[in-house]
Amino acid sequence: MMLTPSQTVGPFYGHALPYAEGPFAVPEDHPDAIELHGRVTDGAGEPVPDALLEICQPGLFGRCATEADGSYRFRTARPDVYIPVLVFARGLLKPVWTRAYLTDDAPFLAQVDPLRRSTLVASPSGERSYRFDIRMQGEGETVFLDHAGSADPAS
Numbered sequence: 151m152m153l154t155p156s157q158t159v160g161p162f163y164g165h166a167l168p169y170a171e172g173p174f175a176v177p178e179d180h181p182d183a184i185e186l187h188g189r190v191t192d193g194a195g196e197p198v199p200d201a202l203l204e205i206c207q208p209g210l211f212g213r214c215a216t217e218a219d220g221s222y223r224f225r226t227a228r229p230d231v232y233i234p235v236l237v238f239a240r241g242l243l244k245p246v247w248t249r250a251y252l253t254d255d256a257p258f259l260a261q262v263d264p265l266r267r268s269t270l271v272a273s274p275s276g277e278r279s280y281r282f283d284i285r286m287q288g289e290g291e292t293v294f295l296d297h298a299g300s301a302d303p304a305s
Contacts, residue, residue, distance in 0.1 A: 169213040171212065172213060173214035173223055175207070175212040175225060175227065176225060182227040182228045183225055183226070183227060183228075184278045184280060185278060186205070186223075186224045186226060186250055187222060187275070188222060188281050188283040189284070190220045191220055191286065192285075193285075193288030193291075194288070195285075196220075197216070197221075198240070198286060199219070200216065201215070201222075201238060203215075203224075203235060203237055205224055206236070212224045212226060228278075231258075232249040232251045232258075234248075237286075241286075246294040247296070248269075250270070252271075252274075266291075266293050269285065
């Protein structure tokens with residue numbers, strides 16, 4: 151029996167995987183609403199215009215395709231600790247997980263190499279807005295975790 155060879159995921163186009171609420175996990179008037187936004191870049195620092203990102207929190211879900219400049223934007227509720235982010239992008243055999251922490255004092259972060267820790271921490275960019283850039287590889291690569299998020303912080 152011959153096995154089918156693996157193929158990479160992507161490119162992704164937002165219209166191919168519709169989700170009615172899109173990037174809006176909560177309504178605009180939600181009391182804990184925040185915006186999480188940023189850019190997805192490749193190893194050369196170039197935008198990844200065809201990535202697809204998903205966030206999931208207890209009872210909340212959002213899906214967003216990146217724009218031509220690699221940018222994305224979600225509206226979600228302020229998390230207790232972090233926002234799980236799933237990234238589908240060209241060149242990957244499987245999607246990758248990361249976390250967007252809104253503060254740098256979470257206990258898990260102490261397990262991450264200090265030189266890479268900042269790749270998991272979103273920067274405040276307004277009263278209820280946080281910037282979280284995702285670098286897929288190379289210098290400044292975002293820390294990616296196993297799918298359960300229980301993590302191999304070295305990966």
